[in-house]
Amino acid sequence: xxxxxxxxxxxxxxxxxxxxxxxxxxxxxxxxxxxxxxxxxxxxxxxxxxxxxxxxxxxxxxxxxxxxxxxxxxxxxxxxxxxxxxxxxxxxxxxxxxxxxxxxxxxxxxxxxxxxxxxxxxxxxxxxxxxxxxxxxxxxxxxxxxxxxxxxxxxxxxxxxxxxxxxxxxxxxxxxxxxxxxxxxxxxxxxxxxxxxxxxxxxxxxxxxxxxxxxxxxxxxxxxxxxxxxxxxxxxxxxxxxxxxxxxxxxxxxxxxxxxxxxxxxxxxxxxxxxxxxxxxxxx
Amino acid sequence: xxxxxxxxxxxxxxxxxxxxxxxxxxxxxxxxxxxxxxxxxxxxxxxxxxxxxxxxxxxxxxxxxxxxxxxxxxxxxxxxxxxxxxxxxxxxxxxxxxxxxxxxxxxxxxxxxxxxxxxxxxxxxxxxxxxxxxxxxxxxxxxxxxxxxxxxxxxxxxxxxxxxxxxxxxxxxxxxxxxxxxxxxxxxxxxxxxxxxxxxxxxxxxxxxxxxxxxxxxxxxxxxxxxxxxxxxxxxxxxxxxxxxxxxxxxxxxxxxxxxxxxxxxxxxxxxxxxxxxxxxxxxxxxxxxxxxxxxxxxxxxxxxxxxxxxxxxxxxxxxxxxxxxxxxxxxxxxxxxxxxxxxx
Numbered sequence: 215x216x217x218x219x220x221x222x223x224x225x226x227x228x229x230x231x232x233x234x235x236x237x238x239x240x241x242x243x244x245x246x247x248x249x250x251x252x253x254x255x256x257x258x259x260x261x262x263x264x265x266x267x268x269x270x271x272x273x274x275x276x277x278x279x280x281x282x283x284x285x286x287x288x289x290x291x292x293x294x295x296x297x298x299x300x301x302x303x304x305x306x307x308x309x310x311x312x313x314x315x316x317x318x319x320x321x322x323x324x325x326x327x328x329x330x331x332x333x334x335x336x337x338x339x340x341x342x343x344x345x346x347x348x349x350x351x352x353x354x355x356x357x358x359x360x361x362x363x364x365x366x367x368x369x370x371x372x373x374x375x376x377x378x379x380x381x382x383x384x385x386x387x388x389x390x391x392x393x394x395x396x397x398x399x400x401x402x403x404x405x406x407x408x409x410x411x412x413x414x415x416x417x418x419x420x421x422x423x424x425x426x427x428x429x430x431x432x433x434x435x436x437x438x439x440x441x442x443x444x445x446x447x448x449x450x451x452x453x454x455x456x457x458x459x460x461x462x463x464x465x466x467x468x469x470x471x472x473x474x475x476x477x478x479x480x481x482x483x484x485x486x487x488x489x490x491x492x493x494x495x496x497x498x
Numbered sequence: 499x500x501x502x503x504x505x506x507x508x509x510x511x512x513x514x515x516x517x518x519x520x521x522x523x524x525x526x527x528x529x530x531x532x533x534x535x536x537x538x539x540x541x542x543x544x545x546x547x548x549x550x551x552x553x554x555x556x557x558x559x560x561x562x563x564x565x566x567x568x569x570x571x572x573x574x575x576x577x578x579x580x581x582x583x584x585x586x587x588x589x590x591x592x593x594x595x596x597x598x599x600x601x602x603x604x605x606x607x608x609x610x611x612x613x614x615x616x617x618x619x620x621x622x623x624x625x626x627x628x629x630x631x632x633x634x635x636x637x638x639x640x641x642x643x644x645x646x647x648x649x650x651x652x653x654x655x656x657x658x659x660x661x662x663x664x665x666x667x668x669x670x671x672x673x674x675x676x677x678x679x680x681x682x683x684x685x686x687x688x689x690x691x692x693x694x695x696x697x698x699x700x701x702x703x704x705x706x707x708x709x710x711x712x713x714x715x716x717x718x719x720x721x722x723x724x725x726x727x728x729x730x731x732x733x734x735x736x737x738x739x740x741x742x743x744x745x746x747x748x749x750x751x752x753x754x755x756x757x758x759x760x761x762x763x764x765x766x767x768x769x770x771x772x773x774x775x776x777x778x779x780x781x782x783x784x785x786x787x788x789x790x791x792x793x794x795x796x797x798x799x800x801x802x803x804x805x806x807x808x809x810x811x812x813x814x815x816x817x818x819x820x821x822x823x824x825x826x827x828x829x830x831x832x833x834x835x836x837x838x839x840x841x842x843x
Contacts, residue, residue, distance in 0.1 A: 241629070241637060248644035248697065250670060254662040255655070266661070266668035308550040315546035319534045333809055335558060345785045345795045346564035347557070369557025372550050391536050404536045430652035433760045437786060448654045452764075461658075470655040481650045 259471045264463035281468040289443060290450035291473070293360065297435065297446050298428040300364040305375045305424040306417050308368070313379035314409065318388075328380070331373035344437055351438060358440050366438065367428050375420045382416035415487075422484045426477050447473045562802065568795035583792065590796035599772065600797060603780040604804075607757060610692060610776050615756035618696035620749060623703020627711055628733070630704075649701030657764035660694055683766050687774035691762040698761070703748055710744035711737065743816060750812040754805055777801050 254268040262274035281287055316324055347366055348357070356362030390412065394404045432448045439445050442453065451473065454465040538546070569590050573583035594600045626645065630638050648656070663671050664682040672680055683690050714737050722732045738745075760778045762768070768775035768783060775783070781801065785794025 241633075241641070244626075245641055245644065248641065248648055250674070251656075251659045251663045251697065252644065252647055253670060254659050255651075258662075266665035268662065268670045304553075308553065311546040312550035315538060315543035318536060319538050319540060319543035321540070321543065321547070331554060331558070333806075334562060335554075343558075343561040343565060343798065344781065345791050345798055346561035346568060348786070349568070349791065350561060350564070365553065366557050369553045372554050373558070376550060395536065401536050401538060401542070409536070426650065430654070432653050432764070437782075448652055451654045451658070466658060470658060474651050474655050477650055477652060478647070481646075 255467070255470055255474070258463065258467040261467075264467050266463075277464040277468045280464045281472065284465060286442070286450055286453070287469065287472075290445060290447045293444060294429060294446035294448070294473075296360060297363055297367070298425045300360075301367045301371065301428045302421045302424040304364065304368040305371050306421045309372060309375035309379050309420055310413060310417050312372075313376045313383050314405075314413065316376070317380050317383040328373070328377055332377050335370055335373040344433070348437060357438060358444065360439070360444055363435050363438050366434055367431065370434075371424050371427060375424060378423070379413070379416050379420050382419075383413055386412050418487075419484055422480050426480060429477055565795045565799045565802065568792055569799050571792040571795075573792035573795075574789050586792075590793050591800070593793065594796050594800060599775075599780065600800075602772065603775050603777045606688065606774065607776040607778075609688060610695070610759075610762070611753055611756045614692040614695035615699065615752040616749060618692065619699045619703045619752050619756075620745075622696060622700045623705075623748075624707045624745075626700065626704040627707035628737075630708060631711060645701045645704060648697050649699065653761050654764065656698060657761060660690075660765055664690065684770050687766045687770065691765055691774050691776075694765060695756060695759065695761070699752060699756070703752060706744060706748045707741065710741040714740045746812055746816045750809060750816075753808055753812070757801070757805055757808070777804075 257270045258264045262272040351357045351362045394408050435446050436449050454462045571583040572586045666681040718736050722736045763779045766774040768779040781797050784790050
C-alpha cells in the first residue's frame with residue numbers, strides 16, 4: 215500500500231474518510247433507487263390485502279388461486295408462448311442460414327447491407343412503421359391473426375439476429391470444415407454434421423434473445439391484435455381492471471410475477487452458460 | 499462486444515481452401531479472400547440468405563418505404579377519405595412542421611432522449627461499471643442483480659410497478675419521502691418518465707462499459723498510478739481515450755432506442771394535457787386512435803429522418819475521430835496479411 219499513499223500526496227486521512235462516506239452514501243441511495251420499484255413485485259402477490267401499497271400485511275396464497283381460476287390467465291400465457299416461440303424458431307432458422315452463408319461466402323456489399331439493415335431495424339421496429347405495417351397486414355388479411363404478429367416481429371428481429379450470429383460464426387475456425395472437405399464430405403454433410411453442432415450455442419443464445427424480446431413486447435400485439443382471446447400476456451395484463459377503472463390487484467400482482475419468471479430464468483440460463491459478451495450485444 | 503467495430507475482419511488465418519479452384523477464385527477476386535471452405539458457392543449462399551432477406555424486405559424495408567408514400571395522402575381509417583385516399587403532396591409534412599402539437603412532441607422527445615439516455619443511462623451505466631471493478635463482492639452482486647432486473651423484466655410489468663411506486667395515496671415513494679398526496683405522474687410527468695427510463699435502461703450501458711473497461715490494459719493504469727495520477731486523471735487520460743468507440747456505440751444505440759420508446763405511454767398515457775407526449779406516443783394517438791393514417795405516416799417519416807440524422811452524426815464521430823495510431827496499426831495488419839497471402843500462394 216505504500217504506492218497508494220505516495221500517489222495521493224494532497225489528500226489527508228480526513229479527506230479520504232469523507233470520500234469513503236460519500237461513496238457509500240451514494241451506493242446506498244442507488245441501491246434503494248433500484249430496489250424500491252421492485253419491492254411491490256416481491257411483496258404484493260403474497261399479501262392478503264393487495265393494493266398499490268407495497269407491504270406484506272399478512273401472508274396468503276389466495277391471490278394465486280384467484281389468478282389460476284381466471285379464464286384469461288392460461289390462454290394469454292399460451293398466446294405469449296406461441297408468439298415468442300414461433301418468432302424465436304423462425305429467427306433461429308433464418309438467421310442461422312443467412313449468417314452462415316454471409317460469413318463463409320464473400321458476397322459483394324455484405325457489410326454495408328448488414329449495417330444498413332441493422333440501422334433500419336433499430337429505427338423501424340418501434341412506432342414509426344406502425345401505420346404501414348397495420349395497413350399491410352390489413353391488406354394481406356393478417357390483421358388480428360397471431361401468425362401476422364409473428365412475421366412482423368421476426369422481420370424486426372432478424373437483422374440484429376443475423377448480425378450477432380454472423381459474429382459468432384466468424385469466430386469459429388474454418389479448419390474443421392476444411393478437414394471434413396479434405397476427407398471428401400459433401401457440402402450437405404459438412405453442414406449437418408460439422409457446422410450445425412458448432413454454431414448451436416450461438417443459435418441458442420440468439421433464440422433466447424428473440425424469445426425475451428417478443429415475450430416483453432407490448433406495442434406490436436397491442437396494435438395488431440384486437441380479439442382478446444388472441445392477445446398475449448403483455449397486453450392482457452392491462453385488462454385486469456374493474457368497471458370503475460380500479461386495477462384488480464390480486465390478479466395483476468400475481469400475473470406480473472408469473473409472467474416475469476420465465477424471462478428471468480431464461481436470462482440466467484443464457485448468462486450462466488454463455489456469458490454476456492455475446493448475449494447482450496443488442497437489445498431493443 | 500458484437501457491435502463495436504467489425505468491418506470485414508476475422509479473416510481466416512489459413513489462406514485458400516483445399517482444392518485449386520478455391521485458390522484460383524480467391525486470386526481472381528483480388529483482395530477478397532475466399533473463406534468458402536465448404537464449397538457452397540454463390541448460388542447456394544444466396545439461397546441461404548434469401549428467406550431472411552425476403553422477410554426483412556417485406557416487414558421492415560417495405561413498410562419504411564410505404565411510410566414515405568402514405569405521408570403524401572389524405573387518408574383516414576374512417577370518413578370519406580377512407581374509401582379513396584387522395585394525393586395531397588407534401589401537405590401533411592408542411593402541416594406537421596407548422597403544427598404546435600408536433601413541435602411540442604419533438605421537443606419533449608429531445609428532452610426525454612437527452613436527459614434519460616445520453617446523460618442519465620450513459621453516466622450512471624459508466625459509473626456503475628467503473629465502481630464494480632473495485633467494489634466488494636457482496637455490494638457488487640446485490641446492485642448488479644437489481645440493475646439487471648430493472649432491465650430484463652417485461653415492459654408491462656415494469657410500467658405497473660412504477661404506477662404502484664408513484665401512486666398518490668398508497669405509493670411507496672410518498673411513504674418513503676414523507677410526502678403525502680403528491681401525484682407524481684400528474685405533477686411532474688416528464689421528470690417521471692426520464693427517471694423511469696434511467697432506471698430501466700442503465701443496465702445496458704453498465705454491461706457494455708463493463709466489457710469496454712476490460713479492454714483497458716492494466717499496465718497503462720499502473721503506469722498512470724505510479725506517475726501520481728489521481729483516479730479522475732486516470733479516468734480522463736487513460737480510460738476514456740481507450741473506450742471512446744464504446745461510448746459512441748453505446749450512445750448511438752440507447753439514443754435510437756429511447757427515441758422510439760413507447761413505454762412512457764404505459765406510465766403517463768402521454769398526459770396530462772399532452773405534457774409527456776413524446777413522438778411515438780403522438781404518432782400512436784394520431785394514426786391509430788384518431789385514424790388519421792396519412793398525417794400519422796408523415797410524422798413517422800419525420801421521426802425516421804430524425805433517427806437517420808442522429809445515426810449519421812454518431813457514425814461520423816466514430817469514423818472521424820480515429821487517431822493516426824489506430825489507422826497505422828490497421829495498415830500494418832493489412833500489409834502483414836498481404837505478405838502472408840503472397841507466401842501461401
